[in-house]
Amino acid sequence: MYIDDMIVFSKTFEEHIEHIRTLMKAIEEEGFRLKFMKCKFAQREIQYLGHIIGENKVRPMRDDLIAIKKFPVLKTRKNMWQFLGKINFYHKYIPRVAKTLEPLHNLLRKDRVLVWTKECQETFDNLKLYLPLAIFDPELPTILYTDASLEEWGRY
Numbered sequence: 001m002y003i004d005d006m007i008v009f010s011k012t013f014e015e016h017i018e019h020i021r022t023l024m025k026a027i028e029e030e031g032f033r034l035k036f037m038k039c040k041f042a043q044r045e046i047q048y049l050g051h052i053i054g055e056n057k058v059r060p061m062r063d064d065l066i067a068i069k070k071f072p073v074l075k076t077r078k079n080m081w082q083f084l085g086k087i088n089f090y091h092k093y094i095p096r097v098a099k100t101l102e103p104l105h106n107l108l109r110k111d112r113v114l115v116w117t118k119e120c121q122e123t124f125d126n127l128k129l130y131l132p133l134a135i136f137d138p139e140l141p142t143i144l145y146t147d148a149s150l151e152e153w154g155r156y
Helices: 013-029 062-069 077-088 097-107 118-130
Strands: 045-048 051-054 057-060
Touching: 057 062, 062 077, 062 118, 077 097, 097 118
Parallel strands: none
Antiparallel strands: 045 051, 051 057
8 A cells, every 4th residue: 555645733843743653653553664765754844735834824835926926917818828727726715716817717718809908907916915825723813804795695
């Protein structure tokens, strides 16, 4: 059997050492082997699935951030697909993603002429502001802001 990419999260270093001991015991009991040259222990940050995770933050990998932030104004459909591909990888972090991306998606429709409007530019610029990201911590005070109105959703 083969296992790849095990991640052990702990709140303290001491807790982490205990978690690693428990994991190593289970690995040994089940007859698995590790390639220690590929192992990293007690890391403050890790790269995982296109993200850097650590210290109560999740952020895109630096190269992705640079590529997104430096992406030139979209002039062709090919440019749009390239940019949207990069952005879509992080779509779960973009509020109301379908609505937010609508101006750019509209330009990709077959019946549309590619005309870069002020709304397109604002969408393009605003998308770059959603990164970096933070992990929700239920222990900290939480403030919820919403832009929904009672008229839009009805009264409860």
